[in-house]
Amino acid sequence: MSFVETHxxxxxxQHTAHAALLERLKESDVQVVRFSFPDQHGLLRGKTLVVDEAIRAFRNGVTLTSTLLAKDTSHRTVFPVFTAxxxxxxxxxxGAxxxxxxxxxxxxxxxxxAPHTGWVLCDVYFANGRPVPFATRHLFRRALEQLGNHGYEFMSGxxxxxxxxxxxxxxxxxxxxGQPGIPPDVELLSHGYQYLTELRYDAVDGVMEMLRRGIDGLALPVRSLEVEYGPSQFEFTFAPTTGIQSADDMILFRSAVKxxxxxxxxxxxxxxxxxxxxxxxxGWHLHQSLVHVAGGTNAFxxxxxxxxxxxxxxxxLAGLLAHAQGATALSTPTINGYRRYRPYSNAPDRAIWGCDNRGVMLRVLGGANDPATRVENRVGEPTANPYLYFGSQVLSGLDGLRRKLELPPSADTPYETQADALPRTLSDAIAALRADxxxxxxxxxxxxDYFCKLKEAEIDRFNLEVTEWEHREYFETF
Structure with missing residues (x-):
């Protein structure tokens, strides 16, 4: 028996999809297949197999060194893999x-x-068939199962x-x-600050079309392509989907664009x-709601x-607020992401909610008789691992449902309302996650503990660097 069947x-x-896929590969001109899994940072890693080997590997898996799960964002191995x-x-x-x-x-x-290249998303298992507990797609799926046990399905856009x-x-x-190496030198495609003007969109239409054609070929549910406020800044929005699909789509979208x-x-x-x-x-704004499994109606x-x-x-929503500090490490997992949390900036700086208010962390949209009623979380940065970001939302919201938490008053003046501040640094966010x-x-x-150790490795490396600010501030003065 194959590994898939044994365990x-x-x-x-999935068995039905596999049977159809085999027929498709026999008739197509696909020559190689990329087997990819989303790692702890939401980056795709994996191997490329020639098509005949790929057909055999679907049921038996593709070997992958466990050290890939031990790496930080510089691809350095953080854990002592050759110890007991x-x-x-x-x-x-x-033992790697x-x-x-x-x-x-x-x-x-x-x-x-890459028209001769197939691509498939994978889950990671040990040789004994047990899911690897650090594989984030497993973790989000487990959170969705808990939600399903309460009669709900997660919907996100x-x-x-x-x-x-x-x-x-x-x-x-x-x-x-280097580790990491020197990034490329670049120039702008647009000056920015002409938010949503047609003239600015037309100036970058060639790049937008290039991206649209590629994304459209992946059958991702794109709704709009927009010129954002800043120089060379774009925004894509996606139609809502249920379950794990939105997280899978985000992983593929980011990799495809790059x-x-x-x-x-x-x-x-x-x-x-x-x-x-x-x-x-x-930023990365996550629209979310719950759907009744029985009937498919909007539970919000x-x-x-x-x-x-x-x-x-x-x-x-009260659950999202109660765990906002701990969940921030998962929605904003880089040192750089905390430079976005500023007052009066269309970005949140405290754990509050409001109705159709872009200054709050959690923006409620819709209302009575509106089947699109939802909560928009405006806290995330676009580097976040979607399985962890979404999973944190489901687990936090479920806690609110289980404990029947009361929702505090809305914030109509989001940068003046007294409320718990969001973490100001990744270090603060890690401490909040550990304590949640x-x-x-x-x-x-x-x-x-594993995730926090990876993030602390990044912080430790950052703290060893002498920044341009420090050099400018102190080199001449002292």
Whole structure:
């Protein structure tokens, strides 16, 4: 029996999709298949197999070194993998041993920019068939199962901001390499600050069309393409989907944008605030609601015309507020992302909610008789791992439902309302995550400690650097 069959890893729908996929591969001109998994940072890693090997690997998995799960954002291995337990206190993780990527056949696509290349998203398992507890797609799926046990399904839609620049020098000389290496030199595609003007959109239409064609070929549910406020800043919005799909779509969207741009002389970045003069920070707004499994109706839509949300929606929203500090490490996982939290900036700086107010953290949209009633969380940065960001929302909201939390008053003046501040730094956010019992229980203590250690490795490296500000401030004065 195959690895998939031995351990019962696929649903009936996945088995059906696999059978159809085999027929499709026999008839197509696909020559290689990329097997990819979303790592702890939401980056795609994996291997490329020639098509005949790929067909055999769908049921038996693709080996992958466990050290990929031990790396920070510089791709340095943070954990002592050659010690007992591999630094994880787990025999399965020691010695840089193999794990197995198992494809999810329902995610298969042919990449429009690489027409002979198939792509499939994978889940990661140990050789004994146990899910790797640090694989974030597993963690989000587990949170969705808990939600399903309460009779709800998660619905989410995306608004994603990012920057695209023209590469003037890729900086590929040997001295530019490193861990990390020197990023490319770039120039702007637009000056910015002409928010949503048609003239500015037309100036970048060629790049927008290049991206649209590639994304459209992946069948992602794009709704709009927009010129954002800042120089060379774009925004794509996506139609709402249920379950894990929106998170899968975000993983593929980010990678697709970067690959398409890279092939055509551009550099796309989802970094929150690049070090570019007059830059505007990029955010990632997550629209979310719950749907009744029985009937498919919106569980947030109120029946009382005077209520912003149903009782279910209010308790869910109260849960998001109660765990806002701990969840911030998962929605804003980089040092750079905290430069966005500023008052009077269309970005939140405290844990508050309001009705159709862009200054709050949690913006309630819709109302009585509106099946699109939802909560928009405006806290995230576009680098976030979507499985962790979304998972933190589901676990926090579920806690509000279980404990029947009361929703505090709305904030009509978001930067003047007294409320708990969001963490000001990644260090503060990590401390809040460590102390959050709900998120620790939901994700597992082992994962929370693991994630915090990875982030602390980044912080430690940052603290060893001498910044330009320090040099300018002190070098001459003292």
């Amino acid at each position: 019962g890893l696929w649903t009936d729908d 337990g591999g630094g994880f206190d787990m025999p399965e993780m020691q 041993c193999d794990t197995l990527m198992v494809a999810d056949p329902e995610t298969f696509r042919v990449l429009p920019w 995306l608004e994603v901001e990012f920057h695209v620049f023209k590469v003037t020098n890729p900086n590929m000389k040997p001295e530019h390499s 690959q398409i741009c890279q092939r055509n002389g551009y550099h796309a970045t989802f970094m929150c605030r690049p070090r570019i003069p007059n830059v505007v920070s990029s 839509m109120p029946t009382d015309p005077g209520a912003p949300l149903s009782v279910t929606g209010q308790r869910y 019992d709900c998120l620790r229980e939901g994700f597992g203590s082992a994962f929370v």
